[in-house]
């Protein structure tokens with residue numbers, strides 16, 4: 001989308017979690033940790049106007065197992081990147097934050113940005129810390145900064161083999177003939193947002209001027225049970241879910257009010273949950289078939 005919008009793009013990625021799809025040929029790529037000296041040099045040479053920061057390692061569960069390591073692996077690199085971006089002359093930084101974890105429990109839903117952040121998890125706390133560092137550095141150096149607080153992002157190319165991303169994981173498990181896995185009673189809700197809507201918000205943010213924090217969500221709650229039911233219908237399978245104990249540090253309900261993003265970025269989610277699930281299932285199914293043909297010669 002950024003290339004299509006005529007932006008000259010440099011990607012800095014340490015390849016710790018590749019999605020397996022090639023980037024457009026117009027994109028310059030540097031393989032490095034975003035907080036490293038190599039990244040700093042690449043930025044100084046590239047002289048970006050805007051830095052869009054999407055790199056992060058692990059989600060709620062990984063950060064909860066070792067919060068100190070999460071700070072070293074994600075927060076330290078993030079702050080290093082902000083500093084390098086400023087020293088390279090960037091006039092604006094946009095960072096990916098997490099509306100699903102930053103508000104914690106107790107916000108009136110759909111949560112608005114004025115709700116005081118009260119994250120329950122190390123992951124959410126780290127995201128809030130990154131927002132604070134970015135705003136402080138931005139103030140100190142007179143540059144514009146914006147945190148995009150995403151809901152639960154889903155869609156094609158998401159990793160279905162990890163421990164985060166219930167939609168990708170359920171698609172993967174159904175295609176592997178395994179039962180959907182539900183933590184807790186499945187009544188927990190999330191604001192699921194389709195990947196192309198998030199990409200559109202990122203592009204609007206890169207080219208926009210608004211600073212501060214904006215929710216990137218749909219304003220709608222969907223439960224995990226509803227997701228599983230819908231994906232079972234897409235797959236045509238009739239199988240019972242495997243229920244496991246609820247995970248620690250996960251909020252019961254999450255839903256984001258997107259009114260500010262609509263006002264300041266002129267952005268709105270376009271893809272409904274049903275259409276998004278249909279598209280996601282179709283992508284996972286096609287990729288699964290292609291992999292079977294490639295590895296086993298089976299259709």
Ligand SMILES: NC(=O)c1ccc[n+]([C@@H]2O[C@H](COP(=O)([O-])OP(=O)(O)OC[C@H]3O[C@@H](n4cnc5c(N)ncnc54)[C@H](O)[C@@H]3O)[C@@H](O)[C@H]2O)c1
Nearest residue numbers: 013014015016017033034054055056077096098150152153
């Ligand atoms: N997926 C979601 O539901 C969701 C929700 C809220 C916020 N976010 C945030 O959005 C951003 C993107 O998430 P995602 O789901 O696409 O993650 P992802 O793991 O799919 O992609 C992260 C990318 O960053 C790279 N990377 C990781 N650490 C790096 C580092 N230190 N230096 C350079 N590259 C590094 C990985 O190789 C990968 O290409 C992250 O900041 C994440 O915390 C995601």
